[in-house]
Amino acid sequence: MFEPQAAFEPTALIVVRAGAVDRFAALKSAFAPEGIEVVWDRRLGERRRSPSDSAEAADRRRRDRRGPIPASWSLLDFLVVSAPAPVS
Numbered sequence: 403m404f405e406p407q408a409a410f411e412p413t414a415l416i417v418v419r420a421g422a423v424d425r426f427a428a429l430k431s432a433f434a435p436e437g438i439e440v441v442w443d444r445r446l447g448e449r450r451r452s453p454s455d456s457a458e459a460a461d462r463r464r465r466d467r468r469g470p471i472p473a474s475w476s477l478l479d480f481l482v483v484s485a486p487a488p489v490s
Contacts, residue, residue: 412439415483419443422479429480 416433418426420443430440475481 411485412437413485414438415485416440417443417481417483419475419479420445425479
């Protein structure tokens with residue numbers, strides 16, 4: 403008799419830069435058995451508008467609050483994100 407498998411939560415997420423096909427395949431084959439999900443970066447471009455595009459531009463913060471781009475993204479075409487802690 404077939405027993406349904408319990409759904410597992412990935413322990414981490416690896417986001418691969420769009421177009422890095424060989425890197426995606428290598429990471430997927432290496433880490434999928436470990437419970438780490440490997441996905442493509444689906445962003446197509448910058449989503450933020452320039453401050454001059456909106457009427458409330460003067461009220462917005464002037465500096466970008468995002469941190470520096472991780473070295474693994476710039477050099478290796480992927481980023482590792484830790485899975486959130488389970489909520490109990």
